[in-house]
Amino acid sequence: MTHENAVLTSDNLTWPTGFRGYTGHGGLRDHGDDISIVASDRPATSAAVFTQSLFAGPAVLLSRRHATGRTLxxxxxxxxxxxxxxGRRGEENAAEVVRRVAGILGVPEGDVLIGSTGVIGRPLPMTTILPHFDRTAERGLAAFTAAPQDVARAMMTTDTRPKTASRTVGQARLVAVAKGVGMLEPNMATMLAYVFTDADVSAPDLDAALRRAVDRTFNCLSVDTDTSTSDTVAVIANGAAGPVDTVLFADALADLCLDLTLQLASDGEGATKLLRVTVEGARDQAQAKRVAKSVVNSPLVKTAVHGADPNWGRVLMAIGKNTDETDIVPERVGVKFGEVEVYPDEPEADTLLKLVDLMRRDAVDITVTLGIGEGEATVYGCDLSADYIRVNADYTT
Structure with missing residues (x-):
C-alpha cells in the first residue's frame, strides 16, 4: 500500500461528500433501528456482486436487475x-420497499439497491414497515442524519458489534459498512457490504476493482461453510471529489475489503479467535484457496484452535481430504503455526508448549507449504465454540 491510501478510524466517521444516511425502527425487531438507507445526492456509477445461492431472495433478484444499469x-x-x-408475496414486498425509498429520495426505482438479512421463510411485516416509510417521507431528507456507525448497527443481526472501514485516495474517500457473522462462506459475494466513495471512477473500472477485491478478500472468508441466500457486495461512486488514479483506487478498495473481512471473521458467531490460513507453493491460486478453505473450515481444526490444543495432525487431515489434488505429496508438505514448524519434523515437547502459547492468542496463523508451484492464497475464519451452537440453536426461538 502507498501512503496515499490512508486508514481512517471508525470513531466519528462521516460519509464521503454527497452521501447521507438514515436509520429507523420499522418493526422488524422488537427494539432498535432495523431499517437503513444510504444515498448519494447526485447520479453515480456502481458495481455489485451477489450470492450464487439457488435460493437467492427477492432482494437479491431485484437488486441484480437494478445493478445491471451500473447507476445505483x-x-x-x-x-x-x-x-x-x-414466493410472489416476498417479491412484491421487496419491490414496494424500493418504491417507497425511491419516492423519499426522488430517484428512479432502478437506482435503488435493497438488502434484506435475517430469518428465512417469514414475510416482511409490511403492516409496520409501510407506516414507517410514510412517517419518513413526511420528514424527507431532514431525517437523513445517521452516521456510518449508525447504519452498520441498524444492519446487524447476530453481530456483536457494527463494522465500518474507510480509506482515502488523493482527495477522495471510501467509507464502508458491513454485517455478517454466520451462514458465511461467500460464493462470489458475502453477507452485506456496501462501499460509498466520492471518487470519480468509470463503471467498468469500478466493476473490475470490486471483483478483484472480492476474490481476494470476502471470497476467502468462511465462518461455517454456509453460503447465504442474501449475500450482496456493492460499491457506489458519485464523483464529487473528482478523478483518482485507478490503480491506487483499486488498491484502497481491496485494502478496505480486507479490513471488513477480518472484522467479519473475528466476530463470527461464538468466535473467540481469528484464524488465518495461508497456503504457499500450490499449483495455482485456485488450488491454494481450496486447500486453505479445507483447513479453515475443518470443525476439528477450529475446535483445536478454540481450546489451544496443539493437535497439529488435524491440519494434515484437512489437507489430505483434498483427494482430487493428486499432485500434493506428503513428503513435500510443510506446516507451521506462526513461526513454529510442526511438520515434517516431529515437534519436541518444548515446541508443543510454544504452540499452546501461540494458540492462546487472539489471532492464530497456520501456514501450509505444498512444494508444487508458485500459487498462494490466504483465507480467513474463526474458531468454533459452544456459543456457536447456542446462537444458532436458539435463533428463532
Whole structure:
C-alpha cells in the first residue's frame, strides 16, 4: 500500500461528500433501528456482486436487475428478516420497499439497491414497515442524519458489534459498512457490504476493482461453510471529489475489503479467535484457496484452535481430504503455526508448549507449504465454540 491510501478510524466517521444516511425502527425487531438507507445526492456509477445461492431472495433478484444499469445511487437494508422463500408475496414486498425509498429520495426505482438479512421463510411485516416509510417521507431528507456507525448497527443481526472501514485516495474517500457473522462462506459475494466513495471512477473500472477485491478478500472468508441466500457486495461512486488514479483506487478498495473481512471473521458467531490460513507453493491460486478453505473450515481444526490444543495432525487431515489434488505429496508438505514448524519434523515437547502459547492468542496463523508451484492464497475464519451452537440453536426461538 502507498501512503496515499490512508486508514481512517471508525470513531466519528462521516460519509464521503454527497452521501447521507438514515436509520429507523420499522418493526422488524422488537427494539432498535432495523431499517437503513444510504444515498448519494447526485447520479453515480456502481458495481455489485451477489450470492450464487439457488435460493437467492427477492432482494437479491431485484437488486441484480437494478445493478445491471451500473447507476445505483442508494442502498436500503432491512435487518432481522431475509424475506427469502416467501414466493410472489416476498417479491412484491421487496419491490414496494424500493418504491417507497425511491419516492423519499426522488430517484428512479432502478437506482435503488435493497438488502434484506435475517430469518428465512417469514414475510416482511409490511403492516409496520409501510407506516414507517410514510412517517419518513413526511420528514424527507431532514431525517437523513445517521452516521456510518449508525447504519452498520441498524444492519446487524447476530453481530456483536457494527463494522465500518474507510480509506482515502488523493482527495477522495471510501467509507464502508458491513454485517455478517454466520451462514458465511461467500460464493462470489458475502453477507452485506456496501462501499460509498466520492471518487470519480468509470463503471467498468469500478466493476473490475470490486471483483478483484472480492476474490481476494470476502471470497476467502468462511465462518461455517454456509453460503447465504442474501449475500450482496456493492460499491457506489458519485464523483464529487473528482478523478483518482485507478490503480491506487483499486488498491484502497481491496485494502478496505480486507479490513471488513477480518472484522467479519473475528466476530463470527461464538468466535473467540481469528484464524488465518495461508497456503504457499500450490499449483495455482485456485488450488491454494481450496486447500486453505479445507483447513479453515475443518470443525476439528477450529475446535483445536478454540481450546489451544496443539493437535497439529488435524491440519494434515484437512489437507489430505483434498483427494482430487493428486499432485500434493506428503513428503513435500510443510506446516507451521506462526513461526513454529510442526511438520515434517516431529515437534519436541518444548515446541508443543510454544504452540499452546501461540494458540492462546487472539489471532492464530497456520501456514501450509505444498512444494508444487508458485500459487498462494490466504483465507480467513474463526474458531468454533459452544456459543456457536447456542446462537444458532436458539435463533428463532
Amino acid at each position: 445511487r442508494a442502498v436500503t437494508t432491512l435487518a432481522q428478516n431475509a424475506n427469502v422463500a416467501t
